[in-house]
Amino acid sequence: MQPLTRLDAPGVPLRAADIDTDQILPARFMHARRIDYGRYFFHDLRADATFVLNREGYAGAQVLAVGPNFGCGSSREQAVHTLADFGIRALVGTSFGDIFFTNCLKNGVLPIRADAAFVERLLATLEATPAAHVRIDLPDQCVIAPDGERAGFDIDPFQKEALVEGIDEIDMTLRYAADIDAYERAHHIGTSQETP
Structure with a gap:
């Protein structure tokens, strides 16, 4: 995964509530190989x-300001793959589908839960001003609207570390490979020896 520390990029407003994973990635593309997978992002819409x-003003956007319950519906991880491959690095909304939220974090996309009033103002600003930039500071855990308004957000420390370092759960586990090997040797795990 690409590390994510600070981001200063155009934002796109997607105001509708309950945008589900089938809208993000129509089911007929789910089993396509992950080559240029971003082309399926909101394919039908x-x-x-x-x-x-x-719209031209939103080209190159990396931040989505979204309506409530974004990413609801099925648990398809491919919806996050297509979003990430399109170039989206962060989402700002009031709520997300639970599994979608977790899948984002596992795939290098930061879903930010923010106060409803802040999200509404951000949506309105991005609708009125295409190409406006949203700034995200993951180490300081804040999102900054184009007008300078700041909102803090919470994130699990493990997930924050993984995003900042650009590593996934497998990479994190491999950091402990020597310790795992030592444990297995000490306990004869993975050998043909029988324990008494």
């Missing part, structure tokens, strides 16, 4: 030329 992600 992007067929409409007026859809926000098709």
Whole structure:
């Protein structure tokens, strides 16, 4: 994964509530190989030329300001893959589907739960000002709107460390490979020896 510490990038407003994983990634693309997977991100909605992600001012966006319950529906991890491969590094909203939220963190995307009033103002600003930048400071755990308004957010320390260092759970486990090997040797795990 790419490390994520600080981000200063255009934001896109997606105000609708209950955007589900089938809208993010239509089911018919779920089993496609992960090559240029970002092309499936909101595939059906992007067929409409007026859809926000098709507008010039939002090109290169890396932050989505979203309505409540974003990422609800099925548990498909591929929805996060297509979002990440499109270039989205962070989401700012009031609430997310639980499994989707966890899948984001496991795949290098930071989902930020923020106060409803802050999210509403952020959505309104991004709607009125395409190309406006949103800043995210993960070490300081804050998101900064284009007008300078700041909102803090909580994140599990383990997940924060993984995002900042750009590592996943496997990478984290491999850090302890020597300790795991030593434990296995001490307890004869993985050998043909029988324990008394």
